[in-house]
Amino acid sequence: MKEHTIKLAILKTLSTGDFISGEELGEQLGVSRAAISKHIKGIQDWGIDIFRVQGKGYQLSQPLQLLDESILKASLNAPVELIPIIDSTNQYLLDRVNELESGSVCIAEYQAKGRGRRGREWVSPFGSNLYMSMFWRLDAGMAAAMGLSLVVGVAIVEALEKLGLNGVKLKWPNDLYYQDRKLAGILVEMSGQAGGAANLVIGMGMNLMMSEQTEGITQPWASLAEVADKEHIDRNQLAITMINTLNNALNDYEIYGMSGFVERWNRLDNFLGRPIKLIMGPREITGIAKGINEQGAVLLETENGVESFIGGEISLRGTES
Structure with missing residues (x-):
């Protein structure tokens, strides 16, 4: 956690969505502009978009609300x-x-x-x-x-x-x-x-x-x-x-x-009343989704009637799971 302290402080400062220069960030956090640049790259590796505009500084692509x-x-x-x-x-x-x-x-x-x-x-x-x-x-x-x-x-x-x-x-x-x-x-x-x-x-x-x-x-x-x-x-x-x-x-x-x-x-069943397939290893079962039972099993109306299954992956018939 300690190694991320400066990155998190940079993010908190940038979270408003405003521009702030590397020099200002460095002064606030007591590190060099080069260190700020390195930390910005590390933040980008976390999947955050940060822009740098000459003469303006750094800005998040969109404001960020941090958890508190x-x-x-x-x-x-x-x-x-x-x-x-x-x-x-x-x-x-x-x-x-x-x-x-x-x-x-x-x-x-x-x-x-x-x-x-x-x-x-x-x-x-x-x-x-x-x-x-x-x-x-x-x-x-x-x-x-x-x-x-x-x-x-x-x-x-x-x-x-x-x-x-x-x-x-x-x-x-x-x-x-x-x-x-x-x-x-x-x-x-x-x-x-x-x-x-x-x-x-x-x-x-x-x-x-x-x-x-x-x-x-x-x-x-x-x-x-x-x-x-x-x-x-x-x-x-x-x-x-x-x-x-x-x-x-x-x-x-x-x-x-x-x-x-x-x-x-x-x-709340997304597939209720819709044609689905249930994939259980090499086996595929098709039917109409009928919700779940008290054991938590999924119910399918197949040619054999309503059957219950406790394992597998479901998807709409004709699509990938």
Whole structure:
């Protein structure tokens, strides 16, 4: 973290969107103009566009709202830690499960090694998105965690709705979609022993203002700015609402299980009533999506009737998953 102090200070100064010269930045931070130039290059490696105009100085391509740990802590009952630069928020919590309070949260501005489901990389440019993980101790054990990513998805969409952001849907088992494009991904990782409590780390990465030129994006994606129909999204308020809503949903899940979420999930199913294919290894099943059941399985109406499946990847029939 210490090695990033100057870069983060530069970003805070530039976050208004105004021009500022390398000389001014150097004077403020007690370093040379050459050092500022080097730090600017490092910031650009985080995926941030910074312009340099002769005679004016440096400027961000668009204003940047940084997350503020003091605002987050003042508005949350849950322990929250903001680590601007991190390898992975999920891994940070996984490494500390024995010392964390249930409901503890880690938030970052940039993940160097963000990951998604099935070991895929999650592209994580600085400040453009929201990267968040929550630790939860599930006393009912690992078997009770089946379908937890569905519960998390419901909570995140309901949090967006509380903020007036409507039209976001769910893709079984762990993605948020907007207009048939991926908006956010959920990754639940767990550890524990048979007969004991399950230690769960619930990660979520959401595109907020992702540049169309972002490297590493290989599938159609959506940004929350489209849903909001505006450039500015209050990232601190978004994080606070998501954390509070997720905390409430997980408490509900401990009491009611999946039965309390089936209707809530089906209301938000992006593929409900649509022809889809389910890919399970070398096997492909086609049918009409019929939502989920109380086990968290996806329901497909096939030529054999309505069947349930607990694994695989789904997509609209005739498209890639």
